Amino acid sequence: MGCFTVSRAITVRVLFTAHGVFSIWRLFVITNDPQNWYLLLALFGLAFETAFTLYVKRGEDWKWFCPSVFFYLACLVPTIWFLELHELNERIREHILNTTSSGGDETSRTTSSWNEMTTGIIGTSGFNSHQWIRTLEQLLLLILILGRWMLPKGKLTHDQLSQLLLVYIGTAADIVEFFEAFNEEQVKYNRTLCTVILAIWSWSVLQFTLVFTATKGRKESPAGVEVPAENCCTPDVFGIIMSIFMQDGPFLVLRMLLIFKYNVLSYTNMFFTCKNTLVCMLLTYRFVVYSTVHVGYC
Template sequence: MEGLVLLNDLVTRLLFVLHSLVGVWRVTKVKGDPWYWLLALLNLLLFLETVLTVKFKRGRGYNWFSPAIFLYLINIVPSLWLLEMHHGTQYCDVQSEGLSQNISRREDTDPTLMSKEKVNGVNIIETAKVFVHNLSAVCETTWTLGLHQTFLLLLIIGRWLLPIGGTITRDQLSELLLMFVGTAADILEFTSETLGLNNVRNNPKLVCIILALWTWSMLQFPLDLAVHHIECPLAVTRRGYIKQFFCQCSSSLWNIGISVFIQDGPFLVVRLILITYFKVINQMLVFFAVKNFLVVVLHLYRLVVLALGFRASLRHPSEATNAEHRYLAQPSGSKEGLSIPLRASPVTSEDSHLTP
């Protein structure tokens, strides 16, 4: 079992490294500067984390936080920033059409010779070079969108394959993965929809703001606080209403806070700015702005419901305790037929004079 845990640990980190290297390779291809390969040195942080995890944790995960996913974000996010800030995607459709025609011509020329080469295995290296050349000639926008999509998919798959920590169960992990699927779809829609607008793409400051909010929204993936159910110790329950409320409703409050302050809230602000200030109005932008608004309102409504329910749960035990004290203070003849909603505490020596 321990060998399987180490295998999942190493395979997941290997996928993270390979994807980040593909991102760096694409940046060097687009920028035309080999110095961007220095971004690959960020993978040394992930290598160091892997060594420490295998040595001290035997491949097991950490509580509340995933360092591997956080370091993967550090590795891939700079490459995606550089690709999104790069200009030169005007002739994407023309390039894609020319590429498809070029590939079709190569497939149509001398099929007998191609079949012989496949059978004999003589030209495998040349075929691989042609394949890599075709990949590098794919439209820049298509490459960037593909990196975004595979990035989000690897976050979900990696969180699934990584060994879980000691405080999260399989049921909580499945709940977390379902949350990540919906979150990833919303984030991908946000970046592809807003950055695809011409008014946004021609404004570098606005692109930086959108990418900054996108980076901020990605910070929720290394965390698993939204699915933890904490049992509050007795010392916390005696420190006041607010601390007890935050302790007992911690998972729901984390879920609300992530949505309002990390994802739907910032996304709503950006979309409202695009609609009101930049006069960018289209059907999808308005729809997702309304969706973000409804999600924020529903989460605030849920917060109010949680607060009222917690207050009511505190009020009822206090009323029951008062009724129990009244029951103990009454004469023995008047106690018949009086029910106690809570279990009675044992009679101490101080209350022995009340016992008939």
């Protein structure tokens, strides 16, 4: 077991733990609910996984699945849910108070009290609760990318690891863009839509627990002619399916729902709807071509 491998494995898990504890602390500060500290139980799973990886796996991570990322998400995803739902309840409460208030002074007092509550949470930093939530969400994606980079690469080659990191960056950018739906007027006060967005987001970030880059090489015949591997269910196929069913497909369905049912015709929503449509079409085309080329070897 190399010291450098062990140090990288420990550093990444310490980073996961620190961000998890900080996020739960922010949730406690915003909601003032001590029961939220129970979310730390997921980090005990991370501690057990760390010990197992160091003493059984000798510092090397798993080939197809990353349990450390899973436990990290098991801590962060519920925390983000509670933060977003708390923010949603406050938005709805403010909206109801403003629409039912008849006097201008009363409305001004309501708005003023809301601003004081949201901007005074952290004191001198100037961050309100909405900004804190977005910061934690983006830090989650950034730490996932950095963590995958720092983790021992196992049987991955440097080229495969770089490809995986580039895929992670593109995935993270799409997920950040997906949260722009919360800014739509038809969405920000709709509890059902906000819950659906969070559910799709939770489903999409599970991609980071999977590693589909450990592809098999080509076989060579005795004459030196390269022959594709016999198994057509390659990591490339799983990667295409994962992209369609865990990201672009659900994103497209939601955005189409916003357009045709809730009449969300903003430039942002229309642009990303077209983008997800094109990506799904290209992924489907790639899957068909790949299957056609390898059909003789399945």
